[in-house]
Amino acid sequence: MLFRFSSAAEAAAFNDNALSALTTPTRTFVAIDQGPHLPELHSAMPAQQTLNLKLGTQVMLIRHVDGYLAHGAVGKVIGFSNRFPERLPHSSPGPVEILWPLVRFPGPRSGWQLKLVEPFMFSVKVGQDVQVNRTQVCC
DSSP states (O other): OOOOOSSHHHHHHHHHHHHHHOOSOOEEEEOEEESTTHHHHGGGOSSOSEEEEOTTOEEEOSSOOSSSOOTTOEEEEEEEEOSSOBOOTTSOSSOBOOOEEEEEEEOSSSSEEEEEOOEEEEEEEETTEEEEEEEEEOO
């Protein structure tokens, strides 16, 4: 089911209520921001600073992924998985296991398409200059 909202605040409230109705544990993904003008440009970012997900969460892509998964595609989180250990900035020198959302989307024909949603870097430019980058899972 798809809903339309007249403001981002209404959509956020709806999403918070839907998330709280799920009984599975919450996984929180915090974006990594880089750039000199962060406070002024946070509102221009398509990806949230903090993203809370649970098994069963309905998500919508905020970027084009491939020929079938485009901006606006709606899917459901069916698990959390990792592809390989990551080295994170400001963390211990060893690898850290990070579990990314595994999302099931309707397939190009009948059926389903699975996508491991890993971090993506979004940029806000003024003219030709990048003002801020945000790296976040993009669903």
